[in-house]
Amino acid sequence: MLMLEEHLELTPQQIRCAVLTVSDTRNKKTDKSGKLIIELLQDKEYEVAAYEIVPDDSEIIKAAVKLLVKNHAVNALILNGGTGIAARDVTIEAVRPLFSKELPGFGEIFRMLSYQEDIGSASILSRATCGSINHRLxxxxxxxxxxxxxxxxxLIIPELGHGVRELNKDL
Structure with missing residues (x-):
């Protein structure tokens, strides 16, 4: 059985990510969350291959995700926005049907950490999730x-390399 250190040693050296912000109100100047994702990825020397903003529209979200996961320059896609329970929050409904595999542990642990460290009981209103589409995390x-x-x-940065390696090791 591999130890954590061995898992980390086996992760790909070059990981390219796409960032997709879902919002009706943000643009590339006002998108603090998208910029933060990019900054945190680049701080760990991950490449950002694409960055887009799309409106809270299920068909537009789905089309953008399909396009990004077909891009061979992308190993992982990080979407932000549209995960709540408001009527306009449709990111989960748009993307979940595209998953080959869903990783429910991500959302479960994210909500636990949110509860403990950030927003308390409001964390139950988050529907954050993770999965794979076309061998992309x-x-x-x-x-x-x-x-x-x-x-x-x-969660994401500590496991990004490991997840990308696991999705591609049998190809």
Whole structure:
């Protein structure tokens, strides 16, 4: 059985990510969460191959995700926004049917950490999740900067290389 250190040694050296912000109100100048994701990825020397903002529209979200996961320059996709329970929050409904595999542990642990370290009982209103599409790791996280920082620093960045390696080791 591999130990954690061995898992980390086997992770790919070059990981390229796409960032997709889902919002009706943000643009590339005002998208603090998208910029934070990019900054945190680049701090760990991950490449950002694409960055887009799309409106809270299920068909547009789905089309953008399909396009990004077909891109061979992308190993992982991080979406932020549209994970709540408001009528316009449709990111989960747009993307979940595209998953080959869903990784429910991500959302479960994210909500636990959110509860303990960030927003308390309001964490039950988050539907953050993770899965794979076309051998790409796809994270869907809330659009607040606090949620982005928590998800990126505590879950996504520590497991990004490991997840990408696992998705591609049998190809």
């Amino acid at each position: 796809v994270f869907i996280i809330p659009g607040s900067t606090g949620a982005v920082r928590l998800a990126m620093e505590r």
